[in-house]
Each structure stands twice: as structure tokens, then as C-alpha cells.
Amino acid sequence: MTMPAPDTSRPSAISVADRLTQHVLGTMTPGMRLPSEADLAERYGVSRVTMREAVKMLAGRGLLDVARGRRAIVRQPDGSVFAEFLTSLLRSDPKCLFDLIQVRRSLEVQSVTLAARHASRAGIMAAEAALDRMRAAAEAGRSGADPAAQTRFHQADADFHEALALSSGNRVLSYLFEGMALPLRESFYASHRGQQLRGLSLADSVTAHAHILACVSSGDVKGASDAMSKLIDDAERDIRAAYSPESLDGGDGKGDRLRRSAASVASSAADGRSDGALSNTASPTLSANKRFP
Amino acid sequence: MTMPAPDTSRPSAISVADRLTQHVLGTMTPGMRLPSEADLAERYGVSRVTMREAVKMLAGRGLLDVARGRRAIVRQPDGSVFAEFLTSLLRSDPKCLFDLIQVRRSLEVQSVTLAARHASRAGIMAAEAALDRMRAAAEAGRSGADPAAQTRFHQADADFHEALALSSGNRVLSYLFEGMALPLRESFYASHRGQQLRGLSLADSVTAHAHILACVSSGDVKGASDAMSKLIDDAERDIRAAYSPESLDGGDGKGDRLRRSAASVASSAADGRSDGALSNTASPTLSANKRFP
DNA sequence: GTCATAAACTTGTATTACAACTTTGGTTGC
């Protein structure tokens, strides 16, 4: 008896969102444009308001790109959804950072292993280009006052690992790395707020990455995976060292300080799609009024 | 002049959604209830319609649980967002299934490795309980006509791997497994539509899982990881065999043997929130009308 | 004190109207 009236308790906006999701996933491809809201509303037999809510749900899920004046277009899947999930997870429980690093090691090892087995010339060249950018940023950071050097370094670092993932030929791996890059970097900044990395460590990192790339190019699977494992281990140790004096198992156990620091930094989790996420700080209306219940 | 009027091109619903996201992630914890839409609309200085669209975006992203009559509550992060992403990815490119299996192997090995290193009594008992349910379902499936046995087996299988992930102490791993379970099972069923697993393969699967658990209990890290790696490898081979006659050229292949690990990959973990997303088939309205442009 | 009922509160949906932006088409000027 599935016949009764479950639609009374099921808001039609949700139902329409599900049906639209099925349609988009089933019969449309990235880049295609949806019909107008008015059309969709008529087709699904709901008002434009309800239709807009359904479309907004899909947009929030990352399936659609909506903009004023233009009809919505189907988004290409990317790591941004995963990135947002990780960001919210790390905010609610900063200790998960180390869990994430563990997972990342596992995936990075998988990535270099596959890349060493069958890396294309293009992939290796992309990794080499990223490595060059890392080198340049490390130089700039060591020589003197270039506050943006560290950011450039991390960006190049992420590019390097994404190039490797691309070389692995595993698309899921690519999306995962793309999604992990930003949350990891934000957590990193949150732990080192204000702290500067030493130029030496950057140079060491460049050396380690170069070694990994050499192993990949020469097809040295074991060498590549071992080197990668060591690299991530070192990174974890650094981050753990930066965290431990701060709080964590210090005894209070609340972790509120970490939460605040994470919250202050991690506003750009929303990736490229919603670039304006950074511009808006906390609502003045909210801070002026009383807290939520 | 760089007139500061970029907010004209930025829909306030998006802006409000971002600000609300920051507030939820920054100052609220799962289970808390948001103010009413009217309150929020007033606080953010927008109409209720706009506020509702913002809330719907957060709901689509999995941050909020909305229901009629009740104020929205903050959701606990779980694997459902990841699951939806994988589902959309696998639909747009089914070949990614093998990429996903590769990733899964990596994570499963990581999971058993950590579990073997420091598994709690409770975690091992949970895995044992799941193994018992697997055994019971395999018996029921072998003895005769119990169509639900296979489903129960897959559920128990998924529970086993999730128990292992839980024993690993790595929350990210748990979420990832939770998110992978449903898409993998969906893809599995899509490739074997109607096909039944043999009772023998279920028994083999039970044996393999029992061996893994024994290694974990005794702290045999290498044994556990090797056994797990083999289990996933077999699963991949089975699924690949089941796919090739179907999507690729000829070969009868209808009687393909689906051995133990095929069953182990098809895991499930009732993700709760999005159960309706799968249940709804294509829109009747749409299929009745003309296709989208 | 417990239970039932009613009132208040809250979300869901529709309708209408208009503002702001994008695309498209034609028109003009060269």
C-alpha cells in the first residue's frame, strides 16, 4: 500500500527538487541550459516560487549554476561539494584535521602509485610546472619580505598534487584532492595564524616534491610511494606540532579556541562558485541582536 | 572609480545564504534550531521569500533539516552529501565506478590497518555482530527462496566495513565509507539488474571477512591489509566482468559468476535524508512533454 | 497531575507586481 497520501507531509518543493535532480542527472549533460523557471513551474505544476526553491536546492547542492537574467546551466561535477562538506566537518570538529591528513596520505600514495605506473607526458609536465612555481615561491619567501609567497607556494603545492592525481587517470581521486586542498590549507592557516614557515622547510619541501616527481617520471613505483608517504608524515608532524601547544588534549577539551580560529579563516570554503563568500562578514544584524536560542 | 556597487550583481539570496552558512558553521552546533524564517528575514533585511531560498540552499547542501511547521535544525555532518556527489558523478560517467573502487581499496586498506593497530573491544564486537548477520543471511540465501536475504547480506556487509572504519577511529574515513556505500550498491545493481548472487559466493565472502576480522583482533596489520586488498581486488574483477559483456562488445556473459567480493562491494548504509532522491523516477510531466532544449 | 482541546506559531504555496540583468533582434550608420 504505497498509495496513501504521503504528499501531504512531503513539501512539493522537495519533491520537485528530487524530480528535477533525476531529470538533470538522467538526461542532461554539463553546460546545458535548463528551461526558464516559468516553463519548469508549469511543467511540474507548481508556482514559480516553489520552483525557484527547488532550483535553489539543486544550486546549493552544486548541480546548477544560476545567475540573474540567464537560465540555469548544469554544472560539471567538481570537488567543491566535497570541499564544503570537509569545511563544515573541520569546523564542527577540528580534530578531524588529523583524520583527514591520514586519509590524504592514503590517497596520495595511491595517486603516485598510479601516476608512476602510467603517467602521461602532459601530466608530468604539469607537475613540473607546478614544481617550478613552488621553487620560485620558496625563493621569494626565503629572500625577504614577500607575504604572498607562502600563499603562492601552497597554491603551487596543491597544483602539484592535483597534477599527479590527474596523471593517475583516476577522476575520483582528482575530485577528492580538489576538494581537500582548500579545507586543508585553511586548517593549516588556522593553526599557524600569523606564523611564518621557515624558508628552509619550503626548500626541503621542494626537494621532496622533486624527488617524488623524479620517481614518477622514471616509473619507480615504490620509490614514489615511499617518498610521498614520508612527505605527508612530515606534514602531519608539522601540523601536529603547531596544534599541540595550542589546545587539543590540554584538558579543557572544549576546543572553542580552535573553533573560533577556524571560523575566522575558513570563509572561502565555498570555492569558486560562490566567490562572494569572502566579502560578507558575520551579519551585523545578528551580532547586534541577541544570539540564536 | 571603483564604485562599491557589486551587490547589484550579487543576488541577495546568495549573499544571505553565505552569511547564514557562516553563522551556522561558526556559532551553531548540530541539533540546534534556527530562528523562524520571519525572524531571519528581518535580521538579514530581506523578504521571507528570499530568506526561504537561502535556507533551501543550505538544506540542499545538507547543512539544515527543514520540515513543515518546525523550525529548521542544524544537521550533523554525515556522508550523504558525499553520496549524492558520487551518485551524480557515476551517472554522468559510469566508468568512474572503477576509479571509485580503486579509491575504496585504498581507504579500506587504511581502515583495516588502523583498526588492527588500535581497535577497541566495542568496535570488534560490532564487526563480529555484523559478520554474524552476514553469516545468517548467507545461510538463508543458500538454503532456499529468501529474496530478502541478499539485501540483508549487503546491509550486514556494509555494517561490517563501517564498524571497521569506526574502529579505526578516523571519522573522515567513516563518512567516506558511509557516502560510498549507496552509490556503489546502486552501480552494482545497475550492472547486475535482476541477477542473483550464488549462495556459495556469499559463504566465501563470509570466510574472507572473518579472516580479516581475525587479523584485526590479533593485531596482524599486514595480514589484515593484504586480505582486505585481495577482497577488493576480487570485487573489482567481478564487477569489471559483469560490466564488460553489457556495455562493451558481445560475449554472452549472462551467466557470469559473481563470487564473494562482488557482494562485499555492494554495501549499503541507509543515509536517511535523501532516500526520496532515489525513489522518485523520472518526472511523468517531463516525459510526457517534449524534451528540454 | 494528566489529558484533551484550542490558540499561537511556523512552514508551505500561490498570486501579483515590479526591478535588474541578459539575450536577441532589428535598425542605423558607415
Next chain:
DNA sequence: GCAACCAAAGTTGTAATACAAGTTTATGAC
């Protein structure tokens, strides 16, 4: 003929209002 320009249509964004349908809370009877 071709390019630039401009107007009109198309489309999304926002608001105000009204009511339906569910949930929570307060009230009152027992």
C-alpha cells in the same frame, strides 16, 4: 555588406500579501 548600436523581449531577483497545513505551546477540564 558589415559593424556598432539600441530597443524590445526574455529571464531571473525581490517584495508584499494571503491562506493552507503542519507543529508547538498554553489553557482548561477532569
